[in-house]
Amino acid sequence: MQRHPMTKEGADALQVELNKLKKEDRPAITEAIATAREHGDLKENAEYHAAREQQGMIEARIKQIEAILSNIQIIDVTKLNPNGKVVFGATVTVLNIDTDEELTYKIVGNEEADLKHNKISVNSPIARAMIGKSEGDEIVVEAPKGNIDYEIIQVQYI
Template identity: 85%
Template sequence: MNKHPMTKEGADALQSELNRLKKEERPRITEAIAEAREHGDLKENAEYHAAREQQGLIEARIKQIESILSHAQVIDVTKLNANGKVVFGATVTILNIDTDEEVTYKIVGNDEADIKHFKVSVNSPIARALIGKEEGDEIVVEAPSGNIDYEILSVEYR
């Protein structure tokens, strides 16, 4: 069975969501179903059907999180000695050489990637170009609009 890399931060966030779903959401929805049942005829009971649908969604998410966590190889980047190299879990600040625009990305697993929060998948073109490089190196990222040249300004393990 293939393990997928995941940061400790990502695994902790999923575990927290799983705990909330099991300890808060599941009992709340069970209670809502019981309450809706008391209202009588289930065929025309919208509250009951809505609660059952929500229960299905919660149970599906629980199964999804449990599956992700069971296949995760959790990597704590703060405990790695990468000697300044860009590795999985590193936070990298890069400079677009053409535009002078600086951006900071954290390299994470596929299940954690979230570009809005500057978390890029280890399999993304930018992460693949960065892995193994170090501060001061220049990289070229193939983008749909053409190649983009970057300089690595800093590499952090946080």
């Protein structure tokens, strides 16, 4: 079985979500189902059907998180000694050579990737181009609209 890399921060966030689902959301939906049942005929009881649907989504998410957590390898970049190289978990600032735009990304596992928070999957084209490189190196990222040239400005292990 292949284990998937995840940052400690990502694993902790999943554990918090799992605890909330089990300790808050699951009991609340059970109560909502019981209340809706009291309203009588279940065939035409929209509240009951909505609550049952929500219960199904909660249970599915619980199973999904438990499966993810059972198959991860937590990598704490603060405990590695990558000698200035870009590695999984590193926070990397790059400069788009054509536009002079600076971007900062944290390289994370697939399950925790979130572009809105500048967290990119280790399997993304830009992360794959950065892995193993150091500050000052130039990389080329193949993008749908053509290649993009970047210079690695800073590599942090935070």
